[in-house]
Amino acid sequence: MYDHRDHIAELCSRLFASMPRRGQRLKAERYVRALLSVPGRKTLRNIADWMEGEPADREPAKQSVHHFISNSSWDWTRVRHALAGYVEDTVAPRAWVVRPLVIPKAGPHSVGVDQQFVPHLGLTVHGQQAYGAWLASEHTAVPCDWSLLLTRAWLDDPGRRRRAQIPAGALPAGPEEVAGRLALDASRGLPSRRPVVIDAEGLDPTRMLRVLVPAGVPAVVRVPASTPLRVDPAVLHSYSERPATADQLVAGCRRLWRPAEGRGVRAALPVVLPAAPRQPLLLLARWTAGTRGPDRYWLATTPALRAGAPYRSDEAPLALAALADTVELAFRQVSEQTGIRDFAGRSFQGWHRHMTLASAAHAAAVLGDRRAVHGVRAA
Structure with missing residues (x-):
């Protein structure tokens, strides 16, 4: 899809500098490369197969990747801050755009999965509901932060909370509060404050x-x-x-x-x-x-x-609102190809780490080719 080899090491060096161990930094870079290279769904099994160069049913490879995503010690928030800073320096974005992401799921076990009413669709969907914060210019956009909406079925059940590793600070909140807090945190996250566009029809x-x-x-x-x-x-x-x-x-x-x-x-x-x-x-x-x-x-x-x-x-404000179109195009052309909907793990930590590395892969895809900084590729 893209040729990333000339720039991906430099990108990952900056994004993953906060990881305390060299092995973590190397594995994060290989995970990003796998997201950009694995055909089809970017499941942990397929990623492990690509990263280790072994058949996917070899348990050492699978368990190593699973541990790195679900149980490792690296802090995804620091990687997201570094990603936002990188995009700020590279693209000079005009605003943050917050938009919903719905991930339909067949089973009940992935963190956050429930029967949920989705405001912008006007429908009840079985799956995960999340919001992403994107830095956007007129020509390109990159997701830099994520928030997963958790229903009371997850937050009020001690057993489910423990198994999914949901932190104690996670409290019940409606979609307006989840999207609003994400927008507020994003706007405060860079030295140069940016306005916020919330492209989520149906919220109060x-x-x-x-x-x-x-x-x-x-x-x-x-x-x-x-x-x-x-x-x-x-x-x-x-x-x-x-x-x-x-x-x-x-x-x-x-x-x-x-x-x-x-x-x-x-x-x-x-x-x-x-x-x-x-x-x-x-x-x-x-x-x-x-x-x-x-x-x-x-x-x-x-x-x-x-x-x-x-x-x-x-x-x-009209120019800011138009940035929602740039984000929609970037999502369809790039994010859906770099595994943004593909994580099937059960842990809160794993979901956030996968989404962080999928965002890094998106950045590699749109910012590696310097021509893409001046325009997301036409469909």
């Missing part, structure tokens, strides 16, 4: 903004067309303050529609959430060229807008 925007706004994190949050809103009376006096849905407000404010280069039509409207009337927001709507109506709606935090103040341009 009020709960999301309660996490991000007090921390001063600029945010653009995707919302469904049915989101109840009100026109901000401090900015637009001539419009009704009665609650209406996002699509109703956009349809009723045609004078705010205007062409968007490369994106068909756009609209921006100062609004507030009925549950948070003091927080000024911009409702953004985007039409894809050729469509009859908006295909995405976003809420963007703004500085306080007051009557008579110059209207703030919607260009910046």
Whole structure:
């Protein structure tokens, strides 16, 4: 798929410098190479076969890889911080993009697997539900941090917690809190603070903004067309303050529609959430060229807008929202090929270590070819 041999050693040297033992650093690099080289699913058995050069049913190879992922001492959080720093230096990203990841599973044993309602799909799925934080520019994107949603079926059962090695600090949280905390941690993780785009339709925007706004994190949050809103009376006096849905407000404010280069039509409207009337927001709507109506709606935090103040341009938050498309393309073209859905182990530690190394493999795939820094490959 890609030629990684010229740069992968340099990448891994920086990412894995925090690992205390040389053997761990070597094994991490070989694991990344295996993720980039093994055809088909990147299971521990297939990875062990590639790494050890032996048949996959040779227990020493399999057990060695399993121990390195599930029971080793290396700290995945330090590797993720190093990955974020590497991407920051290489790509000069514009924002963090937080998006959901659903991993369907047939069996019940992998950590986090449950019957779960998935907000952005509007469906109940048997599997794992997670959120990833991606650093994104206009041209490429790399996942750098992950959070796994754990239901009470896992957190309230001492036996399951012990077998899955779930840390004591893991507490019940809804998807809004999981995604919001991940976004907040990501925004604080680099010396140069970045705004956050949350591309997870179906989450409660009020709960999301309660996490991000007090921390001063600029945010653009995707919302469904049915989101109840009100026109901000401090900015637009001539419009009704009665609650209406996002699509109703956009349809009723045609004078705010205007062409968007490369994106068909756009609209921006100062609004507030009925549950948070003091927080000024911009409702953004985007039409894809050729469509009859908006295909995405976003809420963007703004500085306080007051009557008579110059209207703030919607260009910046719209440009940030467009980064979600870059992440979606990178996910489909690269992450799904580097094992992001393939871990079948049972431990919390193992899931996080595999996701960390799969993210490193993604970085190797898109950043190794310097041309990819200037554009994710077209499908």
